[in-house]
Amino acid sequence: MITKTWTRRAFITALVAIPLFFLILQYVDITPVYSADEQALKPRVPADKLAEVQSLKSPIVASEKTISTGKAIFHGKGVCVNCHGEAGNGKGPIANSFDHHPRDFTDTDDIGWQKARTDGEIFWAISKGTEYGMIPYEDMLSEDERWALVAYIRSLENSVVANHK
Amino acid sequence: MAKKYFFGVMLLIGAMIIGTPTGSDAADEVAKLTTAPEVPPAITRPGGANVTVELETTEVKGQLADGVEYTYWTFGGTVPGPMIRVKVGDNITFTLKNSDASKNPHSIDLHAVTGPGGGAKATLTLPGGKTGFFFKALNPGLYVYHCAAPHIPTHIANGMYGLILVDPEKGLPKVDKEYYIVQGDFYTTGNTGEKGAQGFSVEKARAEQPTYVKFNPMATPGNLKAKVGEKVRLYVGNGGPNLTSAFHVIGEIFDTVYQLGAVGSDPAKNVQTTLIPPGGAAIVDFKVDVPGNYILVDHAIFRAIDKGAVGILEVAGPDVPNVFKPLKTGGADAGH
Ligand SMILES: [Cu+2]
Numbered sequence: 097m098i099t100k101t102w103t104r105r106a107f108i109t110a111l112v113a114i115p116l117f118f119l120i121l122q123y124v125d126i127t128p129v130y131s132a133d134e135q136a137l138k139p140r141v142p143a144d145k146l147a148e149v150q151s152l153k154s155p156i157v158a159s160e161k162t163i164s165t166g167k168a169i170f171h172g173k174g175v176c177v178n179c180h181g182e183a184g185n186g187k188g189p190i191a192n193s194f195d196h197h198p199r200d201f202t203d204t205d206d207i208g209w210q211k212a213r214t215d216g217e218i219f220w221a222i223s224k225g226t227e228y229g230m231i232p233y234e235d236m237l238s239e240d241e242r243w244a245l246v247a248y249i250r251s252l253e254n255s256v257v258a259n260h261k
Numbered sequence: 262m263a264k265k266y267f268f269g270v271m272l273l274i275g276a277m278i279i280g281t282p283t284g285s286d287a288a289d290e291v292a293k294l295t296t297a298p299e300v301p302p303a304i305t306r307p308g309g310a311n312v313t314v315e316l317e318t319t320e321v322k323g324q325l326a327d328g329v330e331y332t333y334w335t336f337g338g339t340v341p342g343p344m345i346r347v348k349v350g351d352n353i354t355f356t357l358k359n360s361d362a363s364k365n366p367h368s369i370d371l372h373a374v375t376g377p378g379g380g381a382k383a384t385l386t387l388p389g390g391k392t393g394f395f396f397k398a399l400n401p402g403l404y405v406y407h408c409a410a411p412h413i414p415t416h417i418a419n420g421m422y423g424l425i426l427v428d429p430e431k432g433l434p435k436v437d438k439e440y441y442i443v444q445g446d447f448y449t450t451g452n453t454g455e456k457g458a459q460g461f462s463v464e465k466a467r468a469e470q471p472t473y474v475k476f477n478p479m480a481t482p483g484n485l486k487a488k489v490g491e492k493v494r495l496y497v498g499n500g501g502p503n504l505t506s507a508f509h510v511i512g513e514i515f516d517t518v519y520q521l522g523a524v525g526s527d528p529a530k531n532v533q534t535t536l537i538p539p540g541g542a543a544i545v546d547f548k549v550d551v552p553g554n555y556i557l558v559d560h561a562i563f564r565a566i567d568k569g570a571v572g573i574l575e576v577a578g579p580d581v582p583n584v585f586k587p588l589k590t591g592g593a594d595a596g597h
Contacts, residue, residue, distance in 0.1 A: 173387055178364050190365070193412040193463045229411045231366055236387050 133207040136199065140226045141217055152216030156240060158247040166248025169241055174233070176245070184252040196228035201252040210253040218246045289313075292353075294343035297480035300439040300496060301346035304428050308350025308398075316342065317358040318367035318386070318408070318421070323479040325447060326569055328456040333479055334365065334408070334419035340479040341443035341500060342406070342423030347373075349401040349427050354393065355380060361389035365410065371396075372404035372540065373425045381409035401429035403522030403542040405498050414502050418448055418466050420479065422500030424542060429524050436546060437491035443498040444506045444537070444559060444570060445478065446471035453568060469503040474564040476557060476572045485557075487549050489578025494546045495557075498522075501539025507560040508543065509534040510574065512553065519544040534560050549576045551585045 141149045156162050170176040170184070179198040181187040186200035203210050222242045225232030233242060292314045293301045316336045323340070325331040336342025347353060359367050366387050370379035374396045383394040408421035424443060448466040449459035453473065465472065487493050499506045515532040522542035529535075535543050549555070557572035558565035565571050580586065 173389065175364060175366060175388060190412070190415060193415040225411070231411050232382075232385070235382075235392075236366070236385065236390065 133205070135196065136207060136209055137212045139217065140221050140230075145220075149216045149220045150214045152214070152219060154215050154219070154243045154246060156243045156247070158250065162244045162247045163251045164248075165241070166244035166246070166251075169237065169245055170248055174237060174241075174245065184249070194229045198230070201249045203253055210250070215246050215250070218249055219243060222246070291315075292345055292347060294337065294345060295441065296337070296339050296343060297341050297477045298440040298442060298485055299481065300344055300441045301426075303432055303435075304346060304348045305432070306348070308348040308428075308430055309352070310348070311352045311354070312347050313354045313356070314345055314347075315356040315358065316369065317360055318363060319360045320363050320365065321479075325449065325459065325473055325475070325478060326454070329449070329451075329454075329473075330458040331447070331449065332419070332458075334367070334416055334421050335479070336369070336406075336408075336421060336423055340420035340422075340445065341441070341477060341498065342421070344423060344441045344496070345406075345425040347398050347425070347427055349398055349430055351398045351427075353396050353398060355384075355396065356391060356393040357384040357386055358391045359386040359388050363388040365416070367408050367416065367421065368392075368410045369406055370409040371406040371425055373398055373400070373402070373406070373427050375399050378409060379406075385410060398427045400525075401427045402524045403427075403496055403498070403519070403544055405500065405540050405542055407500065407540070414466065415461065415463065417500060417502040418446075419461060420445060420500070422498070424496055424498040426496060427524075433494075433524070433544070434546075436494040438485075438487045439494045439496065440485050441496050442476050442557065442572060443500050444474065444476050444504075444508070445500040446502065446504045446564075447473040447475065447478070449473065466502065471504065471564075471568060474504060474559060474568040474570040476570060484554075484573040484575045486575050486577070489549060489552050489576060489581060492546060492548050493574070494544065496542065496544055497537060498542040499537040499539050503539060504559070504561070504564070505539065506537040506570075507534050508537050508545070509558050509560040510545075510547070511556040511558060512551075513547050513549070513555050513574075515545040515547050517546040549574075551581050552576050552578045 139146055177188055179188040179191055184201040185204060186198045188198060191198050199209060219242055221230055222245055223232065223234040289311045292312050295301050318336055319338050320332060320334050321338055322330060323333050333340050357369050366385055368381045368385040370381040372379060374380050376396055380394050384392045386392045404425050406423055406425055408416040410416055422443065424441065448462045449472045450462045451459050497508055518529045518532045518535050520529050520535060520543055522544060535545060537543050553576055555574040555576060557574065559570040
């Protein structure tokens with residue numbers, strides 16, 4: 097008796113639920129929706145170049161000297177601070193203009209951007225820019241200068257400058 | 262004696278080298294740039310000259326309205342930027358300098374250029390830097406130029422635009438006075454009329470709700486001038502970034518309009534108001550028949566009356582009563 101009722105219930109539920117499921121599917125966009133964090137982590141390099149770019153190695157050694165060279169460009173002639181902020185936290189004076197905010201290199205929000213990118217990808221973004229507003233610098237800064245910036249950006253991970261205030 | 266001769270011969274050779282034309286038979290010239298509302302002189306020589314044009318981008322404080330201060334981003338320190346005039350067929354070497362006092366990279370996209378980005382990629386320039394490119398002016402017409410450095414809309418909203426005129430081979434019909442005007446919409450953090458230094462509101466810009474709409478907001482001040490009987494030509498551009506202008510001159514009818522700046526098409530005749538989209542331009546010609554002040558407006562009229570989109574053309578001369586005269590019937594006691 098009990099099993100019979102259950103089968104019937106299950107059958108009726110399925111009868112209603114299955115068509116309903118397909119009906120709903122028609123109205124729901126099932127393409128993945130990225131949160132702001134996921135959006136920031138998604139690779140910027142086109143898929144067909146990703147492997148090659150990810151494996152790029154810096155020709156310069158990250159040292160105090162290269163980091164300070166990078167820092168000087170970041171705050172000086174590269175005008176990175178205007179968008180990425182003095183602290184490199186993505187809060188520069190004109191950051192608001194961008195729908196996709198300039199990257200926070202300090203990873204204050206623990207979204208794991210620093211870990212998600214290889215040096216090669218950071219170098220690529222500085223060189224080629226991104227479709228969301230990062231400026232391409234390949235014609236404006238030398239390769240060594242761009243690698244020095246990579247070293248400086250790496251040094252900002254978990255930097256305490258202006259964080260958690 | 263021999264030594265003296267030798268010296269003289271050397272001098273002569275030197276003079277010959279300096280004096281020799283560089284091989285090309287085309288003229289070499291530096292384009293004469295003008296600050297609005299002034300227009301560079303018509304080009305009477307044939308096209309095909311080698312012309313150099315140099316602009317500098319700057320970020321400078323100026324006025325947006327009475328007591329309202331705004332930091333404009335500019336070409337040449339003015340809004341609109343300088344007017345450039347070349348001739349169809351000219352070979353142009355374009356140089357862009359970015360002032361070392363700038364905080365932003367800048368670039369230029371000239372709509373008169375046939376080539377990727379109108380020159381934008383080739384001219385992306387850091388503060389203190391200098392870039393350039395070559396282009397041939399293939400099509401005649403009146404074209405907008407603007408900055409195209411990310412975030413592009415912010416650069417345009419801050420005033421980075423101007424006009425380049427490519428004269429057709431036979432030139433445009435002669436007129437008596439030519440003026441250069443560009444409309445732009447502005448988005449301040451404060452409300453319209455709020456005094457003091459105003460920042461740029463990207464929220465209002467996205468919502469396309471300007472606090473000011475202006476003609477030539479940071480150029481040579483003063484009214485446009487003409488005399489009764491003269492033919493006046495206005496080169497009118499729209500930098501935007503958002504609004505399409507319903508350009509009209511109160512009390513005048515445009516005898517001839519090169520709509521959308523399309524030189525070479527049949528111009529329109531007898532036009533009251535001409536549409537000028539952002540990133541577009543128009544050339545309007547009209548004879549001024551009657552003295553008085555003629556007011557240039559965007560006839561989407563709140564923009565003119567409330568947000569500043571007005572300019573004045575002052576026409577001097579004797580009255581012309583057979584064309585226009587006020588009738589002295591007025592006053593509350595008229596008819597008594
Ligand atoms: Cu710019």
